[in-house]
Amino acid sequence: MARVIRFPDKGRLLVCTDLQGCMRDYLRMVEVFEQALLEYGGDVHLIFTGDLIHGPHIEPEDWPDFLGEYYRDASGEVMIAYSQLAAQYPGRVHALLGNHEHGHVGGPHTAKFAADEVALLEHILGPTATARMRGIIHTFALAAVSKCGAAFTHGAPAAVIESIADLEGADLSGAGFSSPLDLLDTPIVGKVLWARSATEFEAKRFLRALNCTMSVYGHDVIPEGFEKIGDEQIIVSTSFGLFDQNKVFLNLDLAAKYRGVRDLRIGHEIVPLYPDKAPARLGGRAKAS
Ligand SMILES: [Mn+2]
Structure with a gap:
């Protein structure tokens, strides 16, 4: 697997964060991608920034509000659908490793909705x-960079790196640790996959090492859809933990030069996944109720 994806300096890039087994949002994102292919003459990339898998197995009557829109986990189906889409559009569909995928290929096992979600899904x-x-997960990268200034990871940009080579050389195997949990403490892989926040200093150091200006990630849930932190970071929530009206993805111009997240505008680069349900605040068309 290429540890770091390098996007070209032309075309569009659609960015989808944590799906956690939500097939409906996955399919909606594919619809957006195929629409964009028509709109931009085929020059479109799509990246999933990790945690495509491991959703809740909960009955509707027991579903808590904080999990947002109801859905049933379809992790296995989402992964197969992803690999088919990547095969259908060679070089255009990409994915980053999330902490949830990592558990299946050597990382610590996650325990969000089950005592051991890795064991549960594999069962x-x-x-x-x-x-x-696992074969599909092995095609996932650890990070992605672009000439437009955006760097992509699953978690917050808190890793201590001096150059892109530090990401390319990162050992994801978990080999050499007495417990996969020890991986959490490693300065690169542990942070890239698990950090929920990064200080301004950490983010700037990370971005400088990659020659980028802004860090795009998910991993955490932003119930309102997205959160900008300083001028260097944006957390995007496309699916998991949100109600449909607040789900957003990014649509970036790979030929642009973004100076920072202040250049990302609602309704242009920040786009609602379900515009008919989203409020005007997110560039949607829903009537105020
Ligand atoms: Mn995560």
Whole structure:
């Protein structure tokens, strides 16, 4: 797997964060991508920034409000659909490793909705589908960079790196640790996959090492859709933990030179996933109620 994706300096880039097994939002994102391909003459990339898998297995009557819109986990199906889409549009569809995928290929096992979500999903899938899913996860990168200034990771840009080579050389295998949990304490992989926040100093150091101006990530849930932190960071919530009206993705111009997240405008670069449900605050068309 290429550890770091390098986007070209032309075309559009659509950015989708944590799906956590939500097939409906995955399909909506594919619809947006295919619409953009028509609109931009085929020159469009799509990146999923990790945590495509591990959603809740909860009955509607037990569903808590803080999980946003109701859905049933379809992790295995989402992964297969992703790999088919990547095969259908070679070089255009990309994914980053999230902490939830990492558990299946050597990382610590996550315990968000089950005591061991890795074991649970692998049990549901069975050995053949598990092997197939691991093969797909092995194609995921650790980070992505672009000439437009945006750098992409699953978690916050808190990792201590001096250059892109530090990401390219990162060991994701978990080999050499007595427990996968020790991986959390490593300055690169642990932070890239698990950090929920980064200070301005950390973010600037990370971006300087990558020759980028702004850091785009998910991993955390922003119920309102997105949060800008200083001029260097934006957390985007496309699916997990949100109600449809607040879900957003990014639509970036790879030929642009973004100076920072202040250049990302609602209704242009920050776009509602469901514009008919989203309020005007997010560039949507829903009537105020
Ligand atoms: Mn995560």
